[in-house]
Amino acid sequence: MSPRKGLDMPTIVEAAAQIADASGVEEVTLASLAQKLGVRSPSLYNHVNGLGGLRVQLAIYGLKKLTAAVTDSLQDKTGDDAMHAIAAAYMAFARAHPGLYELTLRSPDDGDAEYAAASALLVDLLVQTLSYYDLDREKSIHIVRGFRSYLHGFASIEQKGGFGMPIAVDESIRLVLQTYLIGLRHS
């Protein structure tokens, strides 16, 4: 009706995230998003820099939400407890928000400062948690990379249906992390 619908960035990004989680990443188009918002698709250009810009915003939004979920899971845990809590929270997020999670790891090389900042926040959280283990600076970086890779690998492969067998993935995650942490102590 009225030419002012009161759209703003949060509304748009959240609607897009809902489409991504409910119907898959490739279903989030400017057309489907505009329809969901009761608007014509060119109107979205007043708020977002095309489909590419929308994806960047989704990546930032998802990364912040993921970091918040992981942070919440930590409470005052430290050491192995903290590591397992992070892994559980990370996987829970990826399962609850499959589309949004996928978009999170999608922003490429384009130097978006806000995305870089959000990404750094998550890495910082991991680095701080790992400080419990008294690693030297360089080794700490390697181990954090390994932890991130392991988390993303599990989340990504599970999402594509790559773990065919019915043996519980959660148990795999627990055991693999435990193995990694034992190795960390004996090195």
Place this chain on the structure above:
Amino acid sequence: MSPRKGLDMPTIVEAAAQIADASGVEEVTLASLAQKLGVRSPSLYNHVNGLGGLRVQLAIYGLKKLTAAVTDSLQDKTGDDAMHAIAAAYMAFARAHPGLYELTLRSPDDGDAEYAAASALLVDLLVQTLSYYDLDREKSIHIVRGFRSYLHGFASIEQKGGFGMPIAVDESIRLVLQTYLIGLRHS
């Protein structure tokens, strides 16, 4: 010129893989592929079941090529040597064929038998290599999942430019795998 260009599946899939690696996954369209092959895009439907079918073929092709590269790297190595060789070959493949690698992990739930078989072959290779460590059957499955996740996580994150810092990723891979294997021995 002549209405018979002699196209066949291998030619088509290899051309598509070249586009994927050179220009990125989203650039492999029936339009760009047809142009590269000197053909009109509807002609491709005589060989491939649309864009979706092409992607399935690319996933199979990439998986086979990846498995072959990993197999070649093994020679007669066993134990830690074999594990490090696999990791190095896996990463080398992902770096040499970024687009094809990305497509490899993309075939979803649709029950394509050939894709499932190719995927099982790679997993078998990992299982066999891990048999060196004398794990019981269930634990072996968990550890293989962890290894795969770790490999895919590193490959995927590196490809998206996620490891900002200039510290060598190869060293991270080596150290993280070493840590994992130490943990395996002490558990």
Place this chain on the structure above:
DNA sequence: ACTATAAACTAATACCATTAGTTTTTCAAG
């Protein structure tokens, strides 16, 4: 009350996948 701006709109373009229907070449059977 007026005006400038922001946010919506319509219209148009270009690209993409896909389907339908047509032509042409090749290959094999008579």
Place this chain on the structure above:
DNA sequence: CTTGAAAAACTAATGGTATTAGTTTATAGT
């Protein structure tokens, strides 16, 4: 050697997509 059928190319058309240009309208601030 001819002929006929099937395979592989083609053209034409449709519907969906992003994006740009130009227009209208509501709103917020003077």
